[in-house]
Amino acid sequence: MGSKRLDTVADLVRHGLNAQVECRSCRRVVIIPASRLRDQCFAKSIPMKLALVAQHLRCSCGHRGAKIDATGTMIDRGS
Numbered sequence: 001m002g003s004k005r006l007d008t009v010a011d012l013v014r015h016g017l018n019a020q021v022e023c024r025s026c027r028r029v030v031i032i033p034a035s036r037l038r039d040q041c042f043a044k045s046i047p048m049k050l051a052l053v054a055q056h057l058r059c060s061c062g063h064r065g066a067k068i069d070a071t072g073t074m075i076d077r078g079s
C-alpha cells in the first residue's frame, strides 16, 4: 500500500488513476477518468483540487456535491 499524495486531479492523471465519485445525496457512484475530470476543470476554470472539484460535480439526481476517491479501476482499457 502506498501513501501517494492525491490532492489534485493532476495527481490522479499522473498515477493513471480514475476518480470514483459518490453523490452525497443518493449515494450513486460513478467512475470518471481523471483526464476527463481535468478537461472539465479547464473548461469551467475550476481549481484542480479534488476537494473543490467535488463541490462542483452534479449528480444525475440533481444534487451538487460529491465525494471523490481515487480508484485504480481502468475503465477504458483496450482488450
Ligand SMILES: [Zn+2]
Residues within 6 Å of the ligand: 023, 024, 025, 026, 027, 028, 059, 060, 061, 062, 063
Ligand atoms: Zn445523486
